Amino acid sequence: MPEELNVVGRSVVRSDGVGHVTGRTRFAGDLVFPGMLHLKMVRSPLHHARIRGVDLGEAERVPGFVRALTWRDVPHNVYTILSLIGVEPEEEFVLAQDRVRYKGEPIVAVVAESEAAALEAVAKVRLDLEELPAVFDVEEALRPDAPVVTDWGNNTFMFEGHPSRRVRFGDVEAGFARSDHIVEAVYNSSPIEQAPTETTGCVAVPEANGRYTVYTNTQALYFSLDNTAIILQVPGKRLHFVGGTVGGGFGGKVDVIVEPIATLAAMKTGRPVRYVFSRSEEMQVSSTRSAWRIYMKDGVTRDGHILARKVTSYADSGAYSRQTPYALTKHAANAAGPYAIPNVSIDAYCVYTNRTPASAMRGFGVTMASFALEVQMDRIAERVGVDPWTIRFINAYHNGDRKPHRKIAEDATLIETMQAAAAFVGHELTDEQKAMTSAPRASLEGVR
Amino acid sequence: MASVIVNFELCGRDVEVLVQPMATLQSVLRNQLGHTATKEGCRQGGCGSCTVLVDGEPMLSCLLPVEDVAGRRVTTLEGITPIDGLDPIQEAFLESNGFQCGYCTPGMVMVTRALLDHDPQPGREAIVEAISGNLCRCTGYQPIIDAIEKAADRLSGSGEQTGER
Amino acid sequence: MAKLRGTGIAAVNYPTGMNLGGDPSQALIHATTSGSFVVSLSSSDLGQGLRTVIGQIAAETLGVAADEIVIDTADTDTGPHCMGTFASRATHRVGNAVRAAALEARAALLDVAAEELGACAEEIVTDGHGNLLVAGDPRRCIPIAEMASKAQFTYGRTIAGRGSYMKPKSPVDPETGAMDPDSTEAHACTVAEVEVDTETGQVAVLSIRSAYEVGRQVNPALVRGQIVGGAFMGMAHALYETTEPYYPSVEHKPKDFSEYVLPGPAELPEIDAVVLEIPSSTGPYGVKGVGEMTANSPIPAIVNAIYHACGVRVDDLPVTPEKILRGLEAR
Secondary structure (H helix, E strand, C coil): CCCCCCCCCCCCCCCCHHHHHHCCCCCHHHCCCCCCEEEEEEECCCCCEEEEEEECHHHHCCCCEEEEECHHHCCCCEECHHHHHCCCCCCEECCCCCEECCCCCEEEEEEECCHHHHHHHHHCCEEEEEECCCCCCHHHHCCCCCCCCCCCCCCECCECCECCEEEEECCHHHHHHHCCEEEEEEEEECCEECCCCCCCEEEEEECCCCCEEEEECCCEHHHHHHHHHHHHCCCHHHEEEECCECCCCCCCCCCCCCHHHHHHHHHHHCCCEEEECCHHHHHHCCCEECEEEEEEEEEECCCCCEEEEEEEEEEEEECCCCCHHHHHHHHHHHCCCCECCCEEEEEEEEEECCCCCECCCCCCCCHHHHHHHHHHHHHHHHHHCCCHHHHHHHHECCCCCECCCCCECCCCCHHHHHHHHHHHHCCCCCHHHHHCCCCCCCCHHHHC | CCCEEEEEEECCEEEEEEECCCCEHHHHHHHHCCCCCCCCCCCCCCCCCCEEEECCEEEEHHHCEHHHHCCCEEECHHHHCCCCCCCHHHHHHHHCCCCCCCCCHHHHHHHHHHHHHHCCCCCHHHHHHHHCCCCCCCCCCHHHHHHHHHHHHHHCCCCCCCCCC | CCEEEEEEEEEEEEECCCCCCCCCEEEEEEECCCCCEEEECCECECCCCHHHHHHHHHHHHHCCCHHHEEEECCECCCCCCECCCCCCCHHHHHHHHHHHHHHHHHHHHHHHHHHHHCCCHHHEEECCCCEEEECCEEEEEEEHHHHHHHHHHCCCCCCEEEEEECCCCCCCCCCCCCCCCCCCEEEEEEEEEEEEECCCCCEEEEEEEEEEECECCCCHHHHHHHHHHHHHHHHHHHHCCCCCCCCCCCCCCCCCCCCCCCCCHHHCCEEEEEEECCCCCCCHHHECCCCCHHHCCHHHHHHHHHHHHHCCCCCEECCCHHHHHHHHHHC
16 A cells, blocks of 8 residues: 555554543543432342242332332343344343342342442342252253253254354364374363453433433443343334443443343433442453363374364353354354464354353453464474474465365465564574465465 | 531642541542542452542542541542643653553552652652552553653653653 | 573464454544534444544545544444444444545545635545645645635535445354454464463563564554553463352352452563554555454463473463462472
8 A cells, every 4th residue: 555644654642641641531430410329239149049039128128229120120131132133042131030040140120329228228138049050161061961051951052053163174084194193182261351440330311302311331332222222122212322431341341231221220210320330240240251161183294284173162151142152153263273274173162151151352252262272383383393483384374275264365464473573582583484475375285 | 327527628629528427538529529530440449540649648549438538638630630731640641651441540640649749750660569559451551650750750850851841 | 499481472363353244333524614523433442542543544534634533432322333342343444434434525525625726626635734735736725624614604515424334244154164254364473481480380471572463553652552451461361360260160259359360560571562564455544453462462472481481381271370380290
């Protein structure tokens, strides 16, 4: 692109910077409205339980208590956040109905005149729960005798008729048979929290014209509005969402958790309602990055060419799927890595357990794929007897290569990026490595 | 419990507030006095986003009952921000991109103010020590440390001149 | 007992945008009476600097300075639809939308300037410094601010533009996984240096140095912000963070920052990077995107460096001192 650029490419000072350094930037949780009520949630103390009863009697007598909301108040209580892009089935409960499937699952929303009153009333809601056996491990959850988290008899999310997101490219078994080395390992990660400094939250305000303005720190304003409209069964035009300023997201503010219930509370009380997560709710109840378990098996020639890669990945989605199925599709597309591998088989499973639901986090499905396969590359290098740089140059993908998901690579620059890194840290590459480019290969010989 | 009246000095002005006993300074500043630059990242003393100065010392306002500041001098970020333009510390944060989302920034600026008041030319270790109770999830701290070094240089007159100031 | 040093590398790619597409973003632009431009969006700035970067793209396309752009976001009553700020999509998707809107507004501006300057619209160019002029005849010129004002008060015209960008949704073949899972791919290669204390199992990361290829950088300082912040977060993921320290056990789930362990400024390693710019054909001005990926390559680079340092391969994140010590004991 030879055009001369005047503004793009320059380190222009942040246009919102003065607001940030003076503290004048308004975050959703900074807003105070006359008559504003506070919403706090009664949550399951158990990982898995049948709800036999909920007694609000004592809570209702707390001074300042305004009202409680249960599942009966939610017009469309069972939803799926990705239904907007066609993901099925609807499976998550806005407020738990007859069963709780993770510790911290919301059961009753309490709205009160003050935060203290709301917390006191929450503490006085009596739950009658019958504890059920729970499952916490992705592979245990797939066994036939495992406790069942979902309503459909097993703990598997179905991808268009398959229990996993599959990639099938070439013939992995034939590739393994032709290989000199088989390198196998299993990679695990525990769940982690996005931990933005500003917790998830919103304020829903009834307007004179019958609409509701919702001030929110969502990462996706219309996505939140559209899901709220579905859950509350109101036309989108009655909702007005205002945001755009987020105190850190990292994927943690893509779920639509606070807005529907705060808006419902505003509708039921006619007053502004503030629902902002406490830090412990942010840490314990808001979505995590899922735990992953990734089995990786590679067939490699003695000169270091990877002939076949088989990946079986399990993402621990927790009690509901939220964004995890989509993350698994992204994972499956990337689990072979930036390498040209002629035979690839990938199965990526979205597994339900009685854990806090996982969802989006920075690197969505790819971070743990990159972790597993880049540690695996070092294992391969060691087995073959070459250095970690060399194994990557040998297998790096080029433009024109067909990737396992069938797309032809168009903007591969792995080789150039590795060359730049080597130069930057003073690692001396071989002349051959220095001369390589990501340009299309002269013949298909290169990808075997 | 009966509410109590508490008097203190806020950013150079006497204020009187009617509060529930044990109300935190943070909640009074944010909800009664409109000083929302004082953030609430955790309300557990774990993130530093609510840092204010009490008699010039950095304090976590989320852990401080407002009765404890009776008769004392409280300074929030609103108090060190000039009506026009920026304080040199704020200017350094802006130029160094010593923030991303901006949520930890008020706390960072306040601990920097306290640090530079006590130690106008802190070394890197002193800077790290000063901000070690303040959590930033975005920047990786390097740009914040850069900003504080720049502010120290400016305020002690040893640094580059901005030309505008 | 010793402190052992090691180096590790990792090389990664990262796809931009919702991987299957079908994720539109839109922008509207109009000129004010004083000749500045308002860009209306419903996109969220998470702190990465979306407002600034989108403003730069609008300014570049319109031929004005960055501070002539006012970004109005996010409000569903005034801003058109945006799928959201995630998937490293904002600079690419919203940037494309705002460039399209700015091109439409620019065409309206050139039209009226042609009338004012007595030329045809094809002859009018911008000089990148806020002026419209007739190509080859720079004496026939008018500041954009003045022209925008005149467009309204003399010619009764709007200077406005609409823009949208969407990569069409790709289906996935459920049998083979055939799909189109990216709009463009950015790349990174990270070299990490660590020191492992074999007595305590503690890992100190000494440096994280990387090369990034992210297409065109709209704002290099903000790209660097992502790189430094992302490297630090990657280090946190590699060595510290967990909500279930003994997964699959659900015990010891942290509830605050004292229990959810994060590194602080005292653990900050040297973080540095070099950035290659190989423009993408799909992004505005060649943008690829840099948001998420900066936290990815540091993780395996650090884990590989630990193995290089002490011979312990931990395949289980996070790599805690306990796991290192158990690994050392098992050797």
